[in-house]
Amino acid sequence: MSRFAVTNTRVFTGAHVADASVVVIEGGTIAAVGHEVPEGVEEIDGGGGTLLPGLIDAHTHTDEDGLRTALRFGVTTELDMMSVPEAMNPLRRRARTEFDLADVRTSSWGLAHPEGHPHQLRRGLGDPVWPTATEPSEAAAFVAGRLSEGADYIKIMVEDGATFGTPLPVVPPGVVAAVVEAAHERGVMALVHAFSARATRVAVEAGADGVTHLHYDEVVSDDLITRMREQDMFVITTLAVTASGASDGAGPRLAADLRVASRLSAAWRDNLAREFAWNAQLSNALRSVALLHSAGVAILAGTDAAHLGAPGLAHGASLHDELRLLEAGGLSPTEALTAATRRTADRFGLTDRGRIEPGASADLVLVDGDPTTRLSSTLNTRAVWRRGHRLARAGATEGRDAEVPAL
Numbered sequence: 199m200s201r202f203a204v205t206n207t208r209v210f211t212g213a214h215v216a217d218a219s220v221v222v223i224e225g226g227t228i229a230a231v232g233h234e235v236p237e238g239v240e241e242i243d244g245g246g247g248t249l250l251p252g253l254i255d256a257h258t259h260t261d262e263d264g265l266r267t268a269l270r271f272g273v274t275t276e277l278d279m280m281s282v283p284e285a286m287n288p289l290r291r292r293a294r295t296e297f298d299l300a301d302v303r304t305s306s307w308g309l310a311h312p313e314g315h316p317h318q319l320r321r322g323l324g325d326p327v328w329p330t331a332t333e334p335s336e337a338a339a340f341v342a343g344r345l346s347e348g349a350d351y352i353k354i355m356v357e358d359g360a361t362f363g364t365p366l367p368v369v370p371p372g373v374v375a376a377v378v379e380a381a382h383e384r385g386v387m388a389l390v391h392a393f394s395a396r397a398t399r400v401a402v403e404a405g406a407d408g409v410t411h412l413h414y415d416e417v418v419s420d421d422l423i424t425r426m427r428e429q430d431m432f433v434i435t436t437l438a439v440t441a442s443g444a445s446d447g448a449g450p451r452l453a454a455d456l457r458v459a460s461r462l463s464a465a466w467r468d469n470l471a472r473e474f475a476w477n478a479q480l481s482n483a484l485r486s487v488a489l490l491h492s493a494g495v496a497i498l499a500g501t502d503a504a505h506l507g508a509p510g511l512a513h514g515a516s517l518h519d520e521l522r523l524l525e526a527g528g529l530s531p532t533e534a535l536t537a538a539t540r541r542t543a544d545r546f547g548l549t550d551r552g553r554i555e556p557g558a559s560a561d562l563v564l565v566d567g568d569p570t571t572r573l574s575s576t577l578n579t580r581a582v583w584r585r586g587h588r589l590a591r592a593g594a595t596e597g598r599d600a601e602v603p604a605l
């Protein structure tokens with residue numbers, strides 16, 4: 199299908215509801231947004247629905263299964279925050295032409311202390327030896343190595359283990375700062391895994407572009423908020439994994455939602471229904487979302503959905519829960535949707551997506567209802583397109599699962 203129009207629909211552009219009811223798609227690109235249906239195009243009736251840009255999950259660890267599952271939930275792009283290049287690169291090539299996979303960007307290997315996080319979680323997985331930098335003088339070579347593997351941005355782990363109750367050696371602040379500087383010299387962003395206020399401060403002082411988690415050990419301080427705003431940093435919230443760490447029951451609730459369960463394999467349903475349970479303080483993170491957002495620090499929606507076996511989350515499904523949690527943190531439905539579409543696209547330089555406007559890529563989701571006033575409608579998927587290719591049998595609506603794939 200190279201030319202078609204979604205008609206009679208509400209249109210969320212990635213920033214606001216447009217004065218438009220028709221979106222015309224030609225050759226994988228959005229050709230027009232307005233009220234006119236061109237002569238002779240195939241029409242897809244969007245009556246009673248809302249057309250959204252394909253969603254972007256700004257923090258995952260993914261593979262083929264992850265990309266396939268994500269797309270069923272309207273997540274058309276995943277931003278991987280650490281992967282093994284030998285596995286990621288072929289997958290990334292396939293996602294360029296296989297439209298039943300979400301698209302993906304990656305940091306490739308992250309910078310971790312040789313004895314630190316996440317090695318304690320990865321023993322036995324057969325990883326090759328991780329490249330690292332232990333001195334500031336090794337920073338430029340570390341960054342060059344990741345760029346040669348195809349990294350789109352650089353990821354740095356600042357994790358002293360307090361989060362998980364296991365003390366771990368951590369990348370020294372001087373090395374963090376040197377790697378951030380080296381990344382900037384090469385024109386790419388440097389992002390820091392920070393799950394504690396102390397780690398967030400290291401990221402801020404190093405001049406990082408963003409943090410890949412919102413810490414929850416305390417509510418974010420006024421001083422950090424001011425500095426993050428002044429440095430134009432962004433925060434990828436990962437409230438979904440924090441909720442799982444806080445045993446708030448979101449995973450089991452989501453897994454029991456027919457709109458979710460009908461699109462997941464049994465293994466992913468079981469994975470989602472379990473909880474991480476490591477004593478995370480979700481209420482601190484939700485309070486911090488409100489403070490950061492009202493101060494004008496950019497909030498990006500990301501889940502930390504990872505490979506099968508990391509409990510409490512599932513690719514795609516958990517991003518819808520992240521939206522719910524952002525609303526609980528004080529964002530309006532349209533602000534939460536922007537955090538999962540246009541703002542993330544802009545921050546990552548993916549300006550061909552995350553928006554419904556002429557010239558943008560036709561990564562789209564059509565849902566029943568109006569998620570700009572009732573956010574949970576995002577799960578009422580009627581259709582998903584990647585680059586104008588409609589995903590076969592993406593639909594899943596509450597109480598009606600006859601059309602969804604048997605998995």
Ligand SMILES: [Zn+2]
Nearest residue numbers: 258259279502
């Ligand atoms: Zn992660």
